[in-house]
Amino acid sequence: MSAPERISRREALALIWFPFFPARHIALAGARYRILRNGHSRRRYLLIHGDEASARSVLAGYMQTHDGIAYLAENHTREVVVEGLKIDPNRWFSRVGAEASLRKLNAGPDPAQVQRALAAIDRGRERLVRAFTPPRGGVLVALHNNSSSYSVEAEAPISDRTSLKEPDNPHAFFLCTDPKDFAVLAASPYNVVLQQKAPPSDDGSLSRLAAARGFRYVNLEVRLGHPERQREMLWWLDWNLK
Numbered sequence: 472m473s474a475p476e477r478i479s480r481r482e483a484l485a486l487i488w489f490p491f492f493p494a495r496h497i498a499l500a501g502a503r504y505r506i507l508r509n510g511h512s513r514r515r516y517l518l519i520h521g522d523e524a525s526a527r528s529v530l531a532g533y534m535q536t537h538d539g540i541a542y543l544a545e546n547h548t549r550e551v552v553v554e555g556l557k558i559d560p561n562r563w564f565s566r567v568g569a570e571a572s573l574r575k576l577n578a579g580p581d582p583a584q585v586q587r588a589l590a591a592i593d594r595g596r597e598r599l600v601r602a603f604t605p606p607r608g609g610v611l612v613a614l615h616n617n618s619s620s621y622s623v624e625a626e627a628p629i630s631d632r633t634s635l636k637e638p639d640n641p642h643a644f645f646l647c648t649d650p651k652d653f654a655v656l657a658a659s660p661y662n663v664v665l666q667q668k669a670p671p672s673d674d675g676s677l678s679r680l681a682a683a684r685g686f687r688y689v690n691l692e693v694r695l696g697h698p699e700r701q702r703e704m705l706w707w708l709d710w711n712l713k
């Protein structure tokens with residue numbers, strides 16, 4: 472056998488095993504997401520904030536009986552650490568958003584440390600975004616839990632369209648980026664806002680990125696501690712959204 476034909480044992484094993492073992496995790500800095508795959512579907516699901524326990528239990532339960540790929544944060548904190556600095560993992564989808572989050576969550580950070588953190592995020596961002604981006608015709612559904620400080624009332628003024636069927640329950644709502652999805656979700660008994668055009672201030676969140684890149688994205692927000700309501704809305708979405 473001539474030298475170029477010879478492959479190492481390691482390479483041979485890689486060739487044999489690689490197709491059967493898709494990655495079980497994807498990570499960026501201190502954030503690690505467990506990947507759950509079921510059947511063949513263009514649906515993608517995400518729990519990005521590790522401390523949102525109701526959303527975690529709803530999504531984990533949902534994936535036992537539904538097809539798609541789900542990404543679940545393995546950390547149990549809202550913030551994650553990069554180069555020794557805290558950051559909100561739903562603010563690092565743009566460099567400007569990441570820098571603002573680093574400055575907000577860390578008191579007087581060392582400028583060089585901030586630059587190292589931003590460089591680390593820059594290196595890993597696109598890989599994470601590619602994983603979270605649904606294939607053509609698919610949709611990414613991100614589950615969140617909120618508290619008293621955030622509700623649809625913060626999003627309505629910066630949205631393109633709104634349908635507020637439950638004004639007395641502003642913490643439960645859908646936020647979507649596709650007008651067709653808005654039309655479907657607006658027929659639900661729930662609150663929904665459309666943010667098709669990214670608002671001028673880029674906060675680095677995944678919804679802004681989805682609007683900028685033009686992929687279908689739905690945020691499902693429910694107040695922490697109300698898994699039954701979040702389950703009901705996720706099931707409604709699954710049944711009605713094509």
Ligand SMILES: [Zn+2]
Pocket residue numbers: 519520523614615616
């Ligand atoms: Zn969240």
